[in-house]
Amino acid sequence: MMHKFSSYIKAFFCLFCILLYQYNSAQEHPSLILTKKGVAEIRANLGKFPLFDESVSNAKAQVDAEILNGIEVPIPKDYSGGYTHERHKKNFMMMQKAGLLYQILNQDKYAEYVKNMLFQYEKMYPTLPLHPQTRSYARGKFFWQALNDANWLVYTSQAYDCIYDYLSPVERKRLETNLFCPLADFISLENPKFFNRIHNHSTWANVAVGMIGLAMNNNKLIDRALYGMKNDGIKPGEKDNDGGLLKKPGQKAGFFANIEEPFSPDGYFTEGPYYQRYAMYPYIVFAEALQNKKPKLKVFDYKNGVLLKSLNTLLNLTDSDGKFFPLNDGQKGMSYYSRELVFSLDAAYLFGGKDSGLLSIAQKQGEVTLDDAGFAVAKAIHEGLATPLEKISVEYSDGPKGDQGGVGILRSKGSKEDLTLVMKYTAQGSSHGHYDKLSFSFYEGGNEVLQDYGLSRFVNIQQKGGGNYLKENKTWAKQSIAHNTITQNETSHFSGDYETGDQFHSEKYVFDASNPKLQVVSAKETNAYPGTELQRVLALIKEGSFENPFLLDIIKIKSKTNNQYDLPYYYFGQIVSTNFKYMSPQTLSPLGTKNGYQHLWKEGEGSQVDDNIKISWFNKDRFYSMTSVISNNDKLIFARIGANDPDFNLRNDPAIIIRKQDTKDTYFVSAIEIHGNYDPVTEIGTNTYSTIKKLDIIYQDENYASVRIENKDGESSNFIFAFNDADKYSQHQIKINEKDYKWTGPFTIINN
Known part of the structure; x- marks a missing residue:
């Protein structure tokens, strides 16, 4: 009898250890685009790979200047291009870079900068009405359209992931309760016409909710991001104010649906290369984070690996100077030098079989991302692995x-x-x-x-x-x-x-x-x-x-x-x-x-x-x-x-x-x-x-x-x-x- 009881105790202890390990693994930070293993490797090799070191140096100069300038979180007022719009946009980019620098350089000033800015947003958010500019079908809080609020949350979730362990449990609770969860709900539950359709806007919305869900280990938000909301109140055929149909009968929603519908098996994005470039960042950043935190989903294998395939398709939809063909709504001059393509290319190299042709484009871009993927690209370039990427005749x-x-x-x-x-x-x-x-x-x-x-x-x-x-x-x-x-x-x-x-x-x-x-x-x-x-x-x-x-x-x-x-x-x-x-x-x-x-x-x-x-x-x-x-x-x-x-x-x-x-x-x-x-x-x-x-x-x-x-x-x-x-x-x-x-x-x- 005692032997059987002892066996139960051992089994219970083993189960407890497994659950504890899984919990700790799920709570490990950073774990979205930068991992603990990656941080250790990067720190051990600083000064060895020029392209990565130069990228760190450039980011450090930008963030250091912002720290000296002081934090500005103005009351939202302007359209894109206006002061408040551009300030909030700069804030989320600087927070993301500061979070990465905190992990790479192990200097508390960067974590403190992110923390202080987040708490200014935490204080502001509960008092914010809808943005005063009324043109968008889905107005935001920080920005004139909820799309930009989603941008903010996609980048900010990465910063939060990087300083998660720097914050106390009480501080994390405040940020999640007063800022992150309400903003995720605003983007999704309160804006179904924005969140629950097939469009590059919705991809950003899905990923915003999913990324902060991963950072907080909130499975409810993650599932909402992946599969959409079942009951959204949108009538099939209803239009947004751009003349686009919001939903078709029987149409699914969420991140996976936004991979399934817009991409052809060849990786062509139906909205055209200009908007594919814009959408590649949320597609790839969420896929990378899911691969790191939920590898069983095998997101990079979804639809026969179309996300990674689409990066090569997009690179071939450029002229000799790397500018995207302006099919559909496309601004001339946009090219693979954009920040979205720097990030997407680095991730595609790391997770897509390390295509040496991508390295030649990374060399032209002249920078890499401050994460595991960017480090892998810089290391490979330093080792002389780059080969020319040939653009081909193709349908x-x-x-x-x-x-x-x-x-x-x-x-x-x-x-x-x-x-x-x-x-x-x-x-x-x-x-x-x-x-x-x-x-x-x-x-x-x-x-x-x-x-x-x-x-x-x-x-x-x-x-x-x-x-x-x-x-x-x-x-x-x-x-x-x-x-x-x-x-x-x-x-x-x-x-x-x-x-x-x-x-x-x-x-x-x-x-x-x-x-x-x-x-x-x-x-x-x-x-x-x-x-x-x-x-x-x-x-x-x-x-x-x-x-x-x-x-x-x-x-x-x-x-x-x-x-x-x-x-x-x-x-x-x-x-x-x-x-x-x-x-x-x-x-x-x-x-x-x-x-x-x-x-x-x-x-x-x-x-x-x-x-x-x-x-x-x-x-x-x-x-x-x-x-x-x-x-x-x-x-x-x-x-x-x-x-x-x-x-x-x-x-x-x-x-x-x-x-x-x-x-x-x-x-x-x-x-x-x-x-x-x-x-x-x-x-x-x-x-x-x-x-x-x-x-x-x-x-x-x-x-x-x-x-x-x-x-x-x-x-x-x-x-x-x-x-x-x-x-x-x-x-x-x-x-x-x-x-x-x-x-x-x-x-x-x-x-x-």
């Missing part, structure tokens, strides 16, 4: 299952810099999407040859609408005419209606980059204009007589009715020459009255009796030429952005528009060349003329079209495309001018 699918169109990127070597073509044939892209089906942009190195406008917003510049989206984002930047694509009857795709556009996506047709001399991407759009079918073919063709690969652009239109079709090309620079006559009005007037046309000045109009037009322009010491096939009744319009813009919110960029009127079925065919150079010192221009002599559609029927490209030396080649059979093994045969052409696959180019 990325859109949609949760990868079946909602996509983005095609073609890259080719040029005489000076790489050429990059970006074609967009995605789903709508949430509330940040534009009405730009089958649009494209074209780059030489980091320079835009043919541009996508991006967004209409001066981020964090208070004088411009409080730093928020301007009305011109809806009246101009989102409209179809603002993009290099077809606009029918001066009406945007889906009539500019979000609910309609959100139901449809373009269809992938062909993507083939296997031959560096002939790369092709094509897609179809059948819903933008009911009764009209659009198909676009873009080919990068490298031929010996051309200085650079040239771009061949073919658009086939089939419609049930006669329409007006406008195809703009938005270029940069100055017109050098044209081969057609045009008239320039003495007084400018807008091109139209709505759907973006009201923002275009009509600077000239012409026509051409020949079947080709040629326009050349000059920009940044480089020459560009466009040759287009036209009909006698086509109009050629010179336009410039900026009409009906009394506050000068729009850039005054130029465009050439090819207009076909009263037309049912038709083609648009153009070729764009990059050539020559002008030296302003020697004042000598070289190769300043187009190489193309003539462009012809020499065959067309329901299934095929052939375009002949003749150069100035009399040499020619035929590009032939099959519009209704994309099978790469299909055999094709057509007769052109009594000559038989045979080939395999959806396209070919044949030299004559």
